[in-house]
Amino acid sequence: MQKVNEQEPWYHNPWVWLLIAIPSLTVIGCMFTMYLALTNPHTLVSDAPAEYRATTESKDSGTE
Secondary structure, three states: OOOOOOOOOHHHOHHHHHHHHHHHHHHHHHHHHHHHHHHOOOOOOOOOOHHHHHHHHHHHHOOO
16 A cells, blocks of 8 residues: 655645735835825925024124
């Protein structure tokens, strides 16, 4: 009587799913990050508030 070496199908091996899941989750995370970046644009931040600029300009010019 001969023994036949029967192997399980590849999709029954958990390591295959781990190797598929890591790059897949990376792509999904990248797409989510792109969505957030494109739908929520940054607002422009000025260098300093107007009150701060007025006080520093008056100190620089020597007139107080």
